[in-house]
Amino acid sequence: xxxxxxxxxxxxxxxxxxxxxxxxxxxxxxxxxxxxxxxxxxxxxxxxxxxxxxxxxxxxxxxxxxxxxxxxxxxxxxxxxxxxxxxxxxxxxxxxxxxxxxxxxxxxxxxxxxxxxxxxxxxxxxxxxxxxxxxxxxxxxxxxxxxxxxxxxxxxxxxxxxxxxxxxxxxxxxxxxxxxxxxxxxxxxxxxxxxxxxxxxxxxxxxxxxxxxxxxxxxxx
Numbered sequence: 001x002x003x004x005x006x007x008x009x010x011x012x013x014x015x016x017x018x019x020x021x022x023x024x025x026x027x028x029x030x031x032x033x034x035x036x037x038x039x040x041x042x043x044x045x046x047x048x049x050x051x052x053x054x055x056x057x058x059x060x061x062x063x064x065x066x067x068x069x070x071x072x073x074x075x076x077x078x079x080x081x082x083x084x085x086x087x088x089x090x091x092x093x094x095x096x097x098x099x100x101x102x103x104x105x106x107x108x109x110x111x112x113x114x115x116x117x118x119x120x121x122x123x124x125x126x127x128x129x130x131x132x133x134x135x136x137x138x139x140x141x142x143x144x145x146x147x148x149x150x151x152x153x154x155x156x157x158x159x160x161x162x163x164x165x166x167x168x169x170x171x172x173x174x175x176x177x178x179x180x181x182x183x184x185x186x187x188x189x190x191x192x193x194x195x196x197x198x199x200x201x202x203x204x205x206x207x208x209x210x211x212x213x214x215x216x217x218x219x220x221x
């Protein structure tokens with residue numbers, strides 16, 4: 001589990017095919033204090049298992065499933081990634097609860113400078129956009145952010161100068177892909193309410209919508 005508060009940028013040192021997926025060699029931009037072989041490190045929002053940890057360097061395997069849902073397979077040697085180590089129970093929860101399980105890819109539609117701030121607009125699959133709400137939390141390339149506004153297939157976020165400086169968001173331009181993880185709470189609530197009546201996120205839209213009539217019929221109103 002993570003918070004979406006990036007500890008620093010890392011970079012991809014090497015990549016190679018391995019068992020149908022890829023193996024990465026990475027270097028963190030911060031000290032890996034008290035490293036634990038097999039610990040979880042989020043790389044641009046993707047929870048990876050670190051091994052062969054030495055100093056700031058480590059290796060991680062990327063499965064075919066992860067490659068199909070994220071932009072990790074598109075990374076080139078030398079590219080930067082946002083990094084965050086797994087949450088300790090004693091840590092401050094500065095962002096929101098992030099699992100490191102990416103739901104889909106989104107695409108930068110527009111980048112606009114507004115004084116010291118930067119406004120990004122993203123296009124996202126509509127079956128995922130229903131979990132995105134105004135002033136709700138969303139994870140973009142591992143970064144916990146607040147949604148400014150949203151509509152079917154689209155949402156906007158405003159980035160402060162500090163976040164733009166210490167993460168890979170500063171490199172984004174129109175057309176660039178990003179990893180998206182929506183707030184997991186909404187998905188669980190939908191799944192419990194619909195109880196087998198349709199899939200959440202992947203596999204298409206639900207077979208039944210949650211409406212006032214649905215809630216009344218099932219005893220919630």
